[in-house]
Amino acid sequence: MKPVIYIANVSEDDVVAPENNKYFTSVKNFAVGEGNDAIAISIKMEEEISRLEDNEKKEFIKDLGIEAPGLNRLINITYKTLGLRTFFTAGEMESRAWTFTDGSLAPACAGVIHTDFEKGFIRAEVYSYNDLVKYGSEAAVKENGKWRLEGKEYRFQDGDIAHFRFNVR
Numbered sequence: 001m002k003p004v005i006y007i008a009n010v011s012e013d014d015v016v017a018p019e020n021n022k023y024f025t026s027v028k029n030f031a032v033g034e035g036n037d038a039i040a041i042s043i044k045m046e047e048e049i050s051r052l053e054d055n056e057k058k059e060f061i062k063d064l065g066i067e068a069p070g071l072n073r074l075i076n077i078t079y080k081t082l083g084l085r086t087f088f089t090a091g092e093m094e095s096r097a098w099t100f101t102d103g104s105l106a107p108a109c110a111g112v113i114h115t116d117f118e119k120g121f122i123r124a125e126v127y128s129y130n131d132l133v134k135y136g137s138e139a140a141v142k143e144n145g146k147w148r149l150e151g152k153e154y155r156f157q158d159g160d161i162a163h164f165r166f167n168v169r
Contacts, residue, residue: 003081006031006038007074015042016065039077041070085158088129089113090138106154110164120166124150129159 006027014021018040019028031038049057049069061069068076079085083102087109088095098112111118131146132138141147156162 004031004034004036005074005077005081006036008038008040009043010040012042012045012064015040015045015070037077037081039070039073041074043070046070085156087156087158087160087162089163090161100156102158104156105152106150106156106162107152109156109162110166113164116168117164117166120168121152122165122167124154125163125165126150126154126156126160128157129161132161 008018008021008024008027010018010021010024014024018024021040024038024040028038045064046069049060052060057069061067067073084099085102085104086097086099088097090096098109100109100112106124107118107121110121110124125147126149127138127141127147131141131144135141135144135146138147
């Protein structure tokens with residue numbers, strides 16, 4: 001009744017193409033048959049990655065021909081399975097990531113930060129992370145018309161960056 005994620009420990013050689021490993025294929029087919037998912041990870045390789053400096057990790061992962069370490073892939077599949085998403089707040093002092101349930105409305109997302117934000121929600125000023133990367137700055141996002149004002153019925157999207165406006169008396 002609860003979702004399950006099956007994790008198969010495979011050899012370093014099988015991480016790049018786990019579908020070629022008959023044991024992983026069996027686990028994957030079983031998981032899919034239950035409506036679940038499976039992921040292949042090489043624990044030995046994960047240990048090696050964990051000991052490297054950040055710049056070395058990137059090079060090692062690139063050399064292996066994989067997109068991301070197994071731990072990152074596990075986090076992503078876990079978020080997907082649990083229906084979780086992430087939005088961001090960004091300011092001069094700090095930027096933070098916040099987790100919310102898929103389909104959450106703007107006031108509920110504001111409430112993730114502080115209950116007063118949800119109670120006194122007025123609006124959210126929102127733009128996407130992808131637009132920030134594309135245009136390079138918050139000012140450029142605004143100049144290109146990608147900055148939006150959203151009300152109480154807005155359903156937050158994964159990767160939204162928000163500034164909340166609220167009033168608590």
